[in-house]
Amino acid sequence: MVSEAEVEQATRVIAGRYRLVSVIGHGSMGTVWRAYDEFLHRPVAVKEIRLPPGMPQGQADEVRERTLREARAIGVLSHPNVVTLHDIAHENGDPYVVMELVPGSSLAHLLRSQGPLDTTQAAAVADAVAAALQAAHQAGITHRDVKPANVLIATDGRIKLADFGIAHNISENTLTKTGITLGSPAYIAPEVASGSEVTNNADLWSLGATLFATIEGHAPYDPEGDVIATLLEVVNGDVPKPSNTGPMAKVVSSLMIKEPTDRMTLAEVRRRMYGLLPEPGTSPFTLEDITEAESFIPAPKQPEPEPVVEPEVDSTGPSLADDPGPLPFAPSQPMLELDAEPTARIRRGVPRSLIYAAAVLLFLAAAGGGFAATRYAGGKSLLPTQPTVIQQPVVQPPEATPPGEFAVRNGDAATLKGTKGGGFSIKVPPGWDTFVEERQPKNLPVSTRVHYVSPDGKYELTIERFPDFYPSRKINQFKDSVQSTWPRDAFVASDPLILQYTNSFESGQYWKYNTVDAGVLRRTTYSNLMPMNDADLWVVSLTVPTVEEDTGKGALFDKIAPSFTLTP
Template structure:
């Protein structure tokens, strides 16, 4: 098998995109695609190339939409030319697919640097603050909101240059529908309160995220727990007290001026830079030594693949999805002709009324699913999907929830990991109209995992397929169950007795497991899970329903969905 893998890598390394970009080695994998270190044979320079990844089974019409959106957003990002912004060089075409060609920045991310050496000194923190603020000034003047400022997206080159990355190209193809609302999955520890509550994403949201990033820079840790329950974190961001730096760093006042809940009350970028004047290093010098940066690079392989704060590689690449003024003008005719969808079109959902009852109901299930976009929307009482523009002000009658989901539809999912672990493709029968999104996780004391979520249109029911590649190399099923229980207070988690099941091919037998949870709002839910060992991987198929509907939920959903799960060879 090792020979096969080596041969595949060798073949991949020989690929040449658009006749000039030779793919040399993989920098990082993610659900959004693969980032390559490449060589531009025309200009004789090293570049970074992002290969957009389309999930298995995506209808051709949706795939064409993703390609078109990539081109449109590249036009928007292409207007940015600033020394503190990772430059987009080109959009190459190969077999009709777009490849994003970017500046290659040898060095480390701020996230890795903080993990390897702890808090930065005042001069280093000031250099980071000034560089990121300057990058955001350029973006905002061009009408672009970054939307995901955090240490993982701040790059520090080996020569001391500081650049902001992750401006806009298709973050996660499976999130194509969800990200159109302007919410980015995966960074609740740095997300602005108005965004966490489902509000509009504006330039002011970047100011909060800059403050949270500077908080981590001087404190050595994020202002909110990046490894905690996502729902709890979002609610704390929205409703809790704003964290204040404990250190007496001169940067503490800037952090407090940026992390203000009222968006209009936040310190301006110009004021941030003005306050940096007396703290910056001497012109022409770098506050970072080569040993610090290269040390952080050596530190990278020992880090988890991903936590709630995504950090897939030492050079994060542009990947957010700008909205409104962030989008460039229509790039003109596509280099391909969009194909009609070969599948039945999915009915358009008009949005859910903003009632407390349904906000609470959705929270019940998203905490079990691991949080993300819809949890953020419902934490603020907002609908899961935006209403159509012509119907924003029109009342929508919420149909009564029907747990009888009708005919199930086979769906293809991909639980590949950030590091590209193979064997993640699966099929499962899902009720029609349920939305899909993907979450990369790094649980404490467990291997990195990938969760594929399916959500009912009204937000009441959730199906989750989670995969832990290589789980049984060092872990046991009991450790997985302990980790699930550890995410809840003792009085908020009640486990049923597991039942051994004759499925799975791993070193332990499969299990059926039921447990009940109560969140901070006293909302109760029930989760049914099949824990499935397959060789060295662990798969978990779970359905979460309101506890008041647990009996019918098991029969109408779990007992019908779970047996259909199959891993594609």
């Protein structure tokens, strides 16, 4: 999970060279950071091992060895469809794997946001992954975790296979102790699921399962289902068949064969793709496809350049840094111009509450179109940056100040079925827009949620009421429901504090949690969970960009939440 410590440590420099910028995500072996190589002035990905507190030294050494195994697995490969290893750095005795940063989307996010790929796109994925596996197998490496999440599609259309964290080199001893995973149950081969010997043929099945998801839009087996049940289905059940009847379906069926030696070879996969691929030098993916599928990783803050004196330009104007040379990952299409501060781009898989909030903001500022959504997702103002005027003195903007006088707003959280007792009042900063939705959270009663969204889209206040929550439920069931909507590695919660709100069944709680969407959209939510009237649970929450969490709590939540009261 993404911890507060990781947020605070995002300014560390590893080995005096790699500045950690932001958490991209978590793999099977640790935390993956977006970092900046201060020697070569380029963005990189840095994989840091993650040791649970109290782990015995022997197990810790084993985890470190797995980190080096991944490095050795990638280090012997030099292929355009495999993520490139740059360096192994050491800091305080721990190894850090420094790899190529691929700006763009994973295939998993692309499928979630856009559904099945067309034949040309699927063929491009099949050919690239098969080529990467050919190179790995020729080097004696079995990947063992081929799945859509490990297939990266760059903004310039390049397709790369990533995460060799559990790869096996036949020249090394296999690590078999507790805690070593064998891949994702929805994509692993039957022989792997049954505990048999793992060979290169296991990657063929996983490639077939990945291509199944590519043309169908979903995995061949339920990735969210019970792990044991999924493994039993993989081993003993019938092999799923694609509903798509095109040429890719035949390849999938020829790869997903339970007998390992009967599976189609990688060379044959690539031969079948030959007539389906796009024209040489072109990509079947557009820049819009990739940027909509997953938010870009925000660019690291560059070292401040030495001022450049230009005699033709007035000294009050901005000076430019020396030309750093070509970008390490130049896209095939012009990219949208970014502000000086990094801005994240929204993808379609954001939480529902943010989608509704974005809809309100886009309605109010429709002319902004996709730009408005981009600014909203990045926690930025919807107004465009004003250009600096040459020959005019540059006036520095004032420090951000807390909102002005809050206004009392009256709301109603009655349900559509007419459940009464939903009146409330709360102080809200001026100018915040409101909308109401009725929700059906998993394993909880129907709730009504009233949203208040700041004009710049950076902050969202929600008042949620669960009628008839008591006596059959507890607050912890609500918290479990919230956490279940996020991937395990994208949610971290603090220990709750007891509030004065109470009824006959339990006391209220103050609860804070952090979320990371696609490794980019980092938000912090503060909540008061309040049992009221012996039947209802009320939740007052404020969500802010994590980079502003201190200000968000002190200047907003601590002033808003205490003002909440029920009204007749």
